Amino acid sequence: LPFATMSSKTGTFLLQQPLNYRAGARIQPVDGSHSEEVNEPATGRVMGKFLFSGEKEVDLAVQSAKAAFKIWSQKSGMERSRVLLEAARIIRERREEIATMETINNGKSIFEARVDIDISWQCLEYYAGLAGAIAGQHIQLPGGSFAYTRREALGVCVGIGAWNYPFQIACWKSAPALACGNAMIYKPSPLTPISVVMLAEIFTQAGVPNGLFNVVQGGAATGQFLCQHQDVSKVSFTGSVPTGIKIMEMSAKGIKPVTLELGGKSPLIIFSDSILENAVNGALMANFLTQGEVCCNGTRVFVQREILEAFTKEVVKRTQKIKIGDPLLEDTRMGALISCPHLERVLGFITQAKEQGAKVLCGGEPYVPDDPKLKNGYYMRPCVLGDCRDDMTCVKEEIFGPVMSILPFDTEEEVLERANNTTFGLAGGVFTRDIQRAHRVVAALQAGICFINNYNVSPVELPFGGYKMSGFGRENGQAGIEYYSQLKTVCVEMGDVESVF
Ligand SMILES: NC(=O)C1=CN([C@@H]2O[C@H](COP(=O)(O)OP(=O)(O)OC[C@H]3O[C@@H](n4cnc5c(N)ncnc54)[C@H](O)[C@@H]3O)[C@@H](O)[C@H]2O)C=CC1
Numbered sequence: 001l002p003f004a005t006m007s008s009k010t011g012t013f014l015l016q017q018p019l020n021y022r023a024g025a026r027i028q029p030v031d032g033s034h035s036e037e038v039n040e041p042a043t044g045r046v047m048g049k050f051l052f053s054g055e056k057e058v059d060l061a062v063q064s065a066k067a068a069f070k071i072w073s074q075k076s077g078m079e080r081s082r083v084l085l086e087a088a089r090i091i092r093e094r095r096e097e098i099a100t101m102e103t104i105n106n107g108k109s110i111f112e113a114r115v116d117i118d119i120s121w122q123c124l125e126y127y128a129g130l131a132g133a134i135a136g137q138h139i140q141l142p143g144g145s146f147a148y149t150r151r152e153a154l155g156v157c158v159g160i161g162a163w164n165y166p167f168q169i170a171c172w173k174s175a176p177a178l179a180c181g182n183a184m185i186y187k188p189s190p191l192t193p194i195s196v197v198m199l200a201e202i203f204t205q206a207g208v209p210n211g212l213f214n215v216v217q218g219g220a221a222t223g224q225f226l227c228q229h230q231d232v233s234k235v236s237f238t239g240s241v242p243t244g245i246k247i248m249e250m251s252a253k254g255i256k257p258v259t260l261e262l263g264g265k266s267p268l269i270i271f272s273d274s275i276l277e278n279a280v281n282g283a284l285m286a287n288f289l290t291q292g293e294v295c296c297n298g299t300r301v302f303v304q305r306e307i308l309e310a311f312t313k314e315v316v317k318r319t320q321k322i323k324i325g326d327p328l329l330e331d332t333r334m335g336a337l338i339s340c341p342h343l344e345r346v347l348g349f350i351t352q353a354k355e356q357g358a359k360v361l362c363g364g365e366p367y368v369p370d371d372p373k374l375k376n377g378y379y380m381r382p383c384v385l386g387d388c389r390d391d392m393t394c395v396k397e398e399i400f401g402p403v404m405s406i407l408p409f410d411t412e413e414e415v416l417e418r419a420n421n422t423t424f425g426l427a428g429g430v431f432t433r434d435i436q437r438a439h440r441v442v443a444a445l446q447a448g449i450c451f452i453n454n455y456n457v458s459p460v461e462l463p464f465g466g467y468k469m470s471g472f473g474r475e476n477g478q479a480g481i482e483y484y485s486q487l488k489t490v491c492v493e494m495g496d497v498e499s500v501f
């Protein structure tokens, strides 16, 4: 069954059900509660509808995953590695098709979507590489006795994803999960249900057992059934803080480990000795990828007063040049936001910022492209806010849109105090030519991912995750293995048993 009548032109894609994936095939949920529409952000057009899954469908997916887990968890790391490498190869081969789908469903530029797909297959390659190296330890004990540890899979893991990086988030969760020998049930955001089904098909084609990777479509209710299911061993979640809290509460009832990748309001600190062009490029990278809908964005841009004017002038000039429009066109660098309510929410933050005394230095208003088919798309001009203060809403809350707040500072001590004065702790960045200062500053930042003289690069070899209310657990890197496996200790007696009794 094709997904859709695929053409790489905006405004033409038609979605075809089913979008659930169970036991190695696309399938309609047995107890679909209701249907919801999927929009194309670039045009505002409805591309089709799909069914939300109920409790029975969730249970069938869990049963299917349990059966596959029995087979997969018995395989050696090298055997799993070969399958994951094949999946990575297929993703590379279908890169353009997947990136096109991602662009159509999310609204981000095709230029960026290709990078997302590259990071996705690299993640599979990386964990394929580690799969054969997953091992325990041998520990010598007195009298020839010894112990060893086994790093074992957890069982059926649930992945719940956000809409900003639909395919990539699914890979960041499934690659380490499968490498460690687990099965996974994935629930994408109902706003972006499509590309993960391609991933499921690719896994099957690459040779994973039927049922090892299932897709259950739906929203909060479906997610709850997944988190509450007694045969689910782990939940890995990417999304907002309020939902993260609910996930943790539900998981607590079953003592299920959770990984939470939540939001942020990260600081980017630019000292006056920075190379200005790099600092400006870094600030643009920190704020405007995927229309600003990125959890680790450095949206609080602290600029040392001596260079405030020069930096601001250059950042505004460059922001105004960002090409907005049809996300499938090669030269577009900013597409459409995810939905109409989200666009309105982002614009609302800008209105409030003005009321609170911030100055709009550029952008911040809806953008209507000339192309008539894009008239109802969710576009806005990227915004730079000046005259910001730490107590403003735009500086305190995650906007999740293309809005940069510039905040002047004078000293290192002062800026660190202000940078850390937030409940979030996902990322942070510093630009300076003083190497001692660079390392001193990142050591003091309360954030899980720090950048020196760059921002928002994300090689899959690096652990990714937050401090404070931005969550815990890590995705990517060797650390990722710990969150999808458990340690068994085996104590071996070589002598006789000396009983106390
Ligand atoms: N850390 C990150 O990478 C990301 C963080 N976010 C944050 O999330 C916000 C909005 O994104 P949304 O997708 O609307 O986030 P959300 O937290 O509402 O939804 C994320 C996922 O959780 C599911 N979900 C919602 N309620 C649930 C429940 N009670 N039980 C189980 N699953 C549930 C959703 O269907 C979706 O798949 C952004 O403004 C941003 O703050 C969003 C994307 C990425």
Ligand SMILES: C[N+](C)(C)CCCC(=O)O
Residues within 6 Å of the ligand: 164, 165, 169, 238, 289, 293, 294, 295, 296, 456, 457, 458
């Ligand atoms: C790829 N990167 C680093 C720009 C963002 C990934 C995190 C997210 O899901 O928002």
